[in-house]
Amino acid sequence: MDTEDHKALREAVSALGKRHGSTYDRETLWSDAGKLGYLGVNLPEAYGGGGGGITELSLVLEELGAAGCPLLMMVVSPAICGTVIARFGTEEQKQHWLPGFADGTRTMAFGITEPDAGSNSHRITTTARRDQDTGGWILTGRKVFISGVDLADATLIVGRTEDARTGTLKPCLFIVPRDAPGFTRHPIDMELHAAEKQFELTLDDVRLPADALVGDEDAGLLQLFAGLNPERIMTAAFAIGMGRHALAKAVEYARDRQVWNTPIGSHQAIAHPLAQAHIDLELARLMMQKAAQLYDAGDDMGAGEAANMAKYAAGEACVKAVDQAVHTLGGNGLTREFGLARLITAARVARIAPVSREMILNYVSHQTLGLPKSY
CATH class of the missing domain: 2.40.110.10 (Butyryl-CoA Dehydrogenase, subunit A, domain 2)
Incomplete structure (x- = not known):
């Protein structure tokens, strides 16, 4: 569950996202988010960051996505690269890169x-x-x-x-x-x-x-997965935000659209699938929060399992939410005016990248359930 600080952060980021809206200019939003300290909430305070973790950074990306203006480079620059450099970089690398990651003036x-x-x-x-x-x-x-x-x-x-x-x-x-x-x-x-x-x-x-x-030339996979677990968590945040955005548009439409003097949202054939989409997104968010908290606590092994599960759940929930939102609007769901059709393709990215759902199922079946590999 969100702390009071997290709730306040959500409200502030949501307000920023709503000011920019779904027609946002990426560079302007990135600059504004950096100046307000949102891009570097996970980075050490000594280098200009907020001193938080992936928990806070994923919250920022989710809320921007829910407002219709997700910043994909947040997955890459502060989450993967920022985390790796903060954990394994030299003092010179940290001083050169982390303050810029935090205020948005540098990206990687x-x-x-x-x-x-x-x-x-x-x-x-x-x-x-x-x-x-x-x-x-x-x-x-x-x-x-x-x-x-x-x-x-x-x-x-x-x-x-x-x-x-x-x-x-x-x-x-x-x-x-x-x-x-x-x-x-x-x-x-x-x-x-x-x-x-x-x-x-x-x-x-x-x-x-x-x-x-x-980092260390001999550390190998340790350093690599220090960046890949945050990538999965942030991809989950990206997907959950997108799903929430689509669902909100569908709910608003279902309340207002009337057929035979009755809002279409009063019909269970419309209402129940939207309710299911909401439940799936909330469940995915809980797993994402668990993964982020495990990672921030230093439990890389536990975070690896939870991050994969969160990414899987969020990808599935996002695709279903977008599909149901488009279906709720009917023909309007495919118009540029409502902005849902472009999400059909974007939503599938969460199923594919940075790792496919099938590879996540492989991971869970092998690492969690102890089943033998086929490869």
Whole structure:
């Protein structure tokens, strides 16, 4: 349940979202949210943040989404990149990046997915090798479906380095500036209405200084999943906010629209599916809150399970809520005036990214239930 501070934060963020509305300008909203301290509520106070956690950051994204103006880069910049740098970065990296993340003047994208390594992060082929001349790094590889690269000052790239002792490749994280030579981006033509574009990235012998590495070279998956759990929680917040926005429009329409002098919302065929959508969204929110609280408490293992469950539940609830909202409005649900049709595609993103619902079911069946793997 929300604390009094959380309730106050919800009201303030909701008011900001309603002022901007669903026709919001992304840059203006991002700037306003940064100035008010909402983008950095999870970051340490010593670096300009609010000193809270993913619990508070997910609340901000949910309320902006419910107002019809979600900021997708919140999932990436303060949640993934901010968390990783705050936990594992050097003092210089923290001072350079975290204050900008907190006030919205700096952003960072996150690059993990590859054309041949979607759900299987163990197949990542982007490699980093030592530059014998400078002591830095040389990155080579490709990434795909990376959000907001054109908006970001840098991208946190997941690459793999070779373990000198075993010869095996282990994941490591590198900060790649947007103007680094050999680092190119190509927009992907998406049938998705979103303020943030998707890109394919090419890293052609991108040379980086030694301090581009975030964290310990030998930490491997520990550091990677420190960012992926917040990503799942924030994706759940994104989906819940979107579902709430769609449901609110449908409820308003069902109250006002009359057929034979009776509001259509009085008919159970209309009312019950909307009530079910509300219940599903509230249940998903409870799991999201549980995941965020576990993560903020330092329980990475427990948070991993809950974050996956929250993302699954929120994705399903969002898709159903949007579908029912469109159906409630009938033909009006497909008009630009009501703004629901564009959510049909957007809602499905929560089922697909950053991990598909099928991979979450795999995780739960293997890790939670102890069933054998098929792969």
